[in-house]
Amino acid sequence: MTTGRTAARIAAALTALAALAGCDPQRIDKLEEGVATEADVRAQFGEPENIWDSPAGRVLEYNRQPAGRKNYMITIGPDGRMSALRQVLTPENFARVQPGMPMEDLRKLLGKPAKVTRYALKQETEWDWRWTQPPDTPMVFTAVLNDQQYVLRSGSVQDRSVEAPLAPAR
Numbered sequence: 001m002t003t004g005r006t007a008a009r010i011a012a013a014l015t016a017l018a019a020l021a022g023c024d025p026q027r028i029d030k031l032e033e034g035v036a037t038e039a040d041v042r043a044q045f046g047e048p049e050n051i052w053d054s055p056a057g058r059v060l061e062y063n064r065q066p067a068g069r070k071n072y073m074i075t076i077g078p079d080g081r082m083s084a085l086r087q088v089l090t091p092e093n094f095a096r097v098q099p100g101m102p103m104e105d106l107r108k109l110l111g112k113p114a115k116v117t118r119y120a121l122k123q124e125t126e127w128d129w130r131w132t133q134p135p136d137t138p139m140v141f142t143a144v145l146n147d148q149q150y151v152l153r154s155g156s157v158q159d160r161s162v163e164a165p166l167a168p169a170r
Helices: 002-022 024-029 038-045 091-095 103-110
Strands: 050-054 057-063 071-076 082-087 115-119 124-133 137-146 151-158
Touching (some): 024 038
Antiparallel strands (some): 050 057, 115 124
């Protein structure tokens, strides 16, 4: 009986998360670079997953994994205004992931992964992010880290866990 309730709670949480991610374009439209404040960002997006200091200011991470296919990094400049809002799960950012990159830099670049899988015998951990290759191909980007938490290798493959759209009837 507990298993059924747990499954129902998980399904409800995933549905709520998907609904939240679906509202992102409306939230983004309400924020203007150079005008919006951190309070405005939090009013639209809520509490961030993580906050980092960077030379450009404070970076707020808004994660949409595992149900979504985007992660947002919103920079609040030294003047307290939003200076950048970017969706970070992009081919350009994936190309920046190189062997030897520290785990912390990887996390700051892409945000929290959708899934982390440890392979004890290989002494490796895979971090997976779900993303969309334009125009609409579901993909998974994987970074493999060693036990010292440095990237060994990375790459993307089509997400086979998502059903492909049906081909039109002829």
